[in-house]
Amino acid sequence: MTEASSAATVASATQPQLVIDNVFKQFGEGPGAVIAVDNVSFDVKPGEFVSVIGPSGCGKSTLFNIIGGLLDEYSGNVMIERERIAGPHKAVGMVFQEESTFPWRSVMDNVAFPLELQGVAKSERLDRAAHFIDLVGLKGFEKRMPFELSGGMRQRVSIARTLVSGPQILLMDEPFAALDEQTRLLLGDKITQIQQELHQTTLLITHNLTEAVQLSDRIVVMTYRPGKVKRVVNIDLPRPRTSDVVSSDAFGHYVAEIWADLREEASRGMQDSENMQRGRARRG
Amino acid sequence: MGKLLNSRAFAISTGVFTVVGVFVLLEVLLRIGAINKYIVPLPSQVIMSLERIIFEENIMSRVAETAYEMSVSCAAVIVIGVPIGAVLYKWVALRRAVLDWVAAMAAAPLVLAFPLFLVMFGRSSTTIIVMSVITGLAPIIIKTTEGLLAVRPVLINVGKSLKLTQQQMFWKILLPAAMPTIFSGIRLSWTFVLISVVGIEFLINLGGLGQLINDLAERYDLPGTYASIGFVIVVSVIFFVLLERVETWLRPVK
Numbered sequence: 001m002t003e004a005s006s007a008a009t010v011a012s013a014t015q016p017q018l019v020i021d022n023v024f025k026q027f028g029e030g031p032g033a034v035i036a037v038d039n040v041s042f043d044v045k046p047g048e049f050v051s052v053i054g055p056s057g058c059g060k061s062t063l064f065n066i067i068g069g070l071l072d073e074y075s076g077n078v079m080i081e082r083e084r085i086a087g088p089h090k091a092v093g094m095v096f097q098e099e100s101t102f103p104w105r106s107v108m109d110n111v112a113f114p115l116e117l118q119g120v121a122k123s124e125r126l127d128r129a130a131h132f133i134d135l136v137g138l139k140g141f142e143k144r145m146p147f148e149l150s151g152g153m154r155q156r157v158s159i160a161r162t163l164v165s166g167p168q169i170l171l172m173d174e175p176f177a178a179l180d181e182q183t184r185l186l187l188g189d190k191i192t193q194i195q196q197e198l199h200q201t202t203l204l205i206t207h208n209l210t211e212a213v214q215l216s217d218r219i220v221v222m223t224y225r226p227g228k229v230k231r232v233v234n235i236d237l238p239r240p241r242t243s244d245v246v247s248s249d250a251f252g253h254y255v256a257e258i259w260a261d262l263r264e265e266a267s268r269g270m271q272d273s274e275n276m277q278r279g280r281a282r283r284g
Numbered sequence: 285m286g287k288l289l290n291s292r293a294f295a296i297s298t299g300v301f302t303v304v305g306v307f308v309l310l311e312v313l314l315r316i317g318a319i320n321k322y323i324v325p326l327p328s329q330v331i332m333s334l335e336r337i338i339f340e341e342n343i344m345s346r347v348a349e350t351a352y353e354m355s356v357s358c359a360a361v362i363v364i365g366v367p368i369g370a371v372l373y374k375w376v377a378l379r380r381a382v383l384d385w386v387a388a389m390a391a392a393p394l395v396l397a398f399p400l401f402l403v404m405f406g407r408s409s410t411t412i413i414v415m416s417v418i419t420g421l422a423p424i425i426i427k428t429t430e431g432l433l434a435v436r437p438v439l440i441n442v443g444k445s446l447k448l449t450q451q452q453m454f455w456k457i458l459l460p461a462a463m464p465t466i467f468s469g470i471r472l473s474w475t476f477v478l479i480s481v482v483g484i485e486f487l488i489n490l491g492g493l494g495q496l497i498n499d500l501a502e503r504y505d506l507p508g509t510y511a512s513i514g515f516v517i518v519v520s521v522i523f524f525v526l527l528e529r530v531e532t533w534l535r536p537v538k
């Protein structure tokens with residue numbers, strides 16, 4: 001890094017890098033319309049790790065797609081470096097909730113894909129991809145095809161594929177949902193480590209409370225439909241942080257505090273789906 | 285045991301034994317008079333006729349001619365059909381307008397229009413190739429469009445998030461993702477093409493194996509006719525074996 005650019009980083013450090021300002025998104029019109037995201041505002045500073053947590057169906061993926069520039073019919077603003085985004089931004093890397101490996105490419109070729117697009121020379125490409133494959137714990141599986149892997153392993157391939165190009169802003173939509181608790185904790189450590197090393201601005205979407213507290217500087221708690229910001233909680237746990245933090249008192253305290261908020265929303269969500277089932281049963 | 289039952293050697297030997305078994309069974313049924321000998325020749329006679337059709341009827345050059353017409357037509361349906369399918373995927377209005385017509389085309393008895401093609405292209409291989417291509421085009425177009433439409437949106441989103449150009453999106457994501465469906469279209473199309481090539485050779489009495497079958501049938505040389513049909517089957521099998529090779533080479537997925 002040159003001196004000028006590091007000075008610029010310091011200067012912009014107080015400026016939020018990612019601003020979500022009054023974002024509103026509704027699907028459909030009339031009585032059947034669903035408000036998926038209701039005037040959500042928050043920001044993420046450079047190098048900060050922010051999680052958005054909320055019950056299933058509260059509009060998290062919709063918000064993720066809007067921030068990633070994949071959904072452009074919404075109102076409000078998403079700004080990166082003070083500019084309103086128009087489509088996917090080059091500084092952003094995305095990890096999707098759904099399985100997204102390319103089934104026709106080996107693990108190695110999946111992970112090297114972004115580098116291939118950038119025209120990185122083959123030997124360097126393979127080296128860099130191998131590094132991230134190792135990082136997500138898939139060393140030895142480089143030549144395997146996705147259909148030979150478990151769901152959790154495939155998800156780790158997608159994570160490596162996104163990390164390999166070193167995006168400044170990392171957006172992840174429930175990337176660890178398909179993983180078991182142990183892998184989730186360990187992979188969380190790896191992600192925190194890279195994120196701290198590369199000073200990556202990270203927005204993690206999750207419905208997992210421990211994961212959010214383990215990884216984040218701040219947590220945005222969303223309400224069940226329509227998805228609004230219910231509360232923002234600062235996580236003042238020391239950094240560098242590892243998964244050992246989950247056994248500390250402070251950790252338990254945060255989890256309890258956020259759960260109190262979340263439980264209310266989650267039970268509203270459950271009631272909603274029970275009502276729907278009952279309605280269906282009555283009709284059927 | 286299960287391993288043995290699933291092995292390739294087992295599959296091949298089962299195939300061979302089935303063919304030999306059917307031959308033997310036919311031979312027996314024909315000899316005891318359960319099947320009319322004037323409709324089905326004795327398998328042993330068919331095998332004996334091989335020598336005659338190989339040396340007297342010039343079978344190798346006929347196989348070459350039929351194989352040539354088949355190769356050109358099979359290549360052409362891919363080269364023409366896949367791009368049309370891609371255009372119909374991209375261009376929604378055109379797709380709505382013509383896709384049903386394309387499907388109808390697959391069902392149309394195009395061979396009946398052979399006099400028209402004879403007028404346009406003469407009694408030549410060109411007529412056979414053009415008619416076969418038209419006959420085989422529909423499935424590949426439909427399957428290409430269908431395959432592209434069925435690409436999982438999340439894969440397209442991965443491409444968008446990596447800021448792929450339209451061309452990169454097509455070549456690096458859409459086409460490979462649609463490949464299995466496109467291949468099933470190719471298989472269907474090739475079936476139509478192979479039938480059509482031999483059928484039209486037969487119909488206009490020109491070219492390779494189709495014409496030979498026509499000749500031998502008119503001479504009431506039943507064993508020879510069946511032996512020639514055997515050659516048609518061998519050539520077709522070769523086409524499909526090659527196609528399968530290409531498919532696994534492109535995409536080693538079950």
Ligand SMILES: Nc1ncnc2c1ncn2[C@@H]1O[C@H](COP(=O)(O)OP(=O)(O)OP(=O)(O)O)[C@@H](O)[C@H]1O
Nearest residue numbers: 027028034036055056057058059060061062063207
């Ligand atoms: N394309 C769409 N058309 C119509 N409604 C949609 C569409 N996408 C999402 N929705 C609706 O918007 C709401 C929010 O969906 P979203 O996928 O954002 O939820 P989520 O918070 O990501 O849920 P989960 O945690 O289960 O992934 C849901 O009620 C869903 O039915």
Ligand SMILES: [Mg+2]
Nearest residue numbers: 060061062097
């Ligand atoms: Mg979601």
